[in-house]
Amino acid sequence: MPVFPARDLLAQLEWRYAVKEFDPRQRIPADSWDALEQCLVLAPSSFGLQPWRFLVLTDPGQRAELVEHSWGQRQVADCSHFVVFAAPTNLGPESVDTLADHTAKVRSVPSASLDDFRELVKDFLDAFDPETRVAWATRQIYLALGQFITSAAVLGIDTCPMEGFSPPDYDRLLGLTEQNLTAVVCCAAGYRKDSDKYAALPKVRFPREQVMRRL
């Protein structure tokens, strides 16, 4: 028996859309936001490497300042919680050791039992140049973003994923560069305004038989 009724899940995914106008007066309750943060922490990633940082922006002044670096999109300022997804620019062997050491601790196994794993993942990253590593981390981050958006939808929380912003400006204004991070995608979360005309528009999706092939 499914844990959630499939019908309800689909209803929430139909209900979801990329919000254009957030209601700035409506805040996500602390317990719901706490759950969404945990959804991000629990997101899967290749090798379990978690090559990401999630920056939660709540300061109104800072968010207002970011609007002009976000193609003028008001969602940055008007949503309840604004998340900047950042990729490490220094992903490398130390990242693998950090994960392996943490794994040994969490699973109470000798660190040496993870030597094959260390070697495998280090070799994997080693084959990439720095730019390709950021690209790989970014793909993992989009997967986490997918988990975030879907989780929010099943909790009845609105979102708007955003690629339309200037990463160099974000990196500078949020002090990311000196932390070896770079902003790769964002997501506004909160509640739609009743007046958002996009909420009522029919969802546009290609017919299933067009995007799906059964072999």
Added chain:
Amino acid sequence: MPVFPARDLLAQLEWRYAVKEFDPRQRIPADSWDALEQCLVLAPSSFGLQPWRFLVLTDPGQRAELVEHSWGQRQVADCSHFVVFAAPTNLGPESVDTLADHTAKVRSVPSASLDDFRELVKDFLDAFDPETRVAWATRQIYLALGQFITSAAVLGIDTCPMEGFSPPDYDRLLGLTEQNLTAVVCCAAGYRKDSDKYAALPKVRFPREQVMRRL
């Protein structure tokens, strides 16, 4: 009031792990699979462009053949439904027109009312070389993969996302190249075997305060 209790959502995300051993005798019921296909169709993408094809592999012979091109991972053959996520290699102005034409039809608006949208998205893609377009499509696909994995988890269905395969071999064996597609990531879905020792291992995640910053 949240649509699903946050506690139940988190329990499902904790329950989820990357399955190593699927029970080959357990199949996903048709109605649940149908819902998961719809979750993929409903996945969000930048500009709503849906730059993807989802190939659902059910033929046992074909899947057995793919194992050796998948780092020997048995999940390809043993899971219930195996999905190959493919990106278009010919994303361009025609893709934008296809979407705009479809949008006009779905929303019953004149095609010309979408001219600004057409221009915006065409200019956006135009700034990319073909390789960068595939990379952009791939990020959208990872977001869809995130929606798929999270949706499966809330339905109590196991998954294993897989980057470990040979795209050129998949493209050749599945006839993707001649359809202007390329395999970018895969996901096995089904049910874990009771004997899968990875199911019981504590989940390894960096502490929340390490991956999350509140600004």
